Amino acid sequence: MIGIVLTIINTAFFAGTWYFLGRGSIYAKLIKELREALEVIGAQETMIQAYKMKYNTEKTEEENGEQD
Structure with missing residues (x-):
């Protein structure tokens, strides 16, 4: 009887350990993939900002040319 109880307890601990380790x-x-995604997002934001700066510069030059 004690052997059965100890087996059940041992199985419960093993299953709990397996669950938490998994x-x-x-x-x-997930954390590793999130970090990689954040790096990609940062690079994309940098590219978008560079494009916006370039576009705004070209737009400003066009406006200044029209005003002259």
């Missing part, structure tokens, strides 16, 4: 690895993977 969850931790999934979270680690």
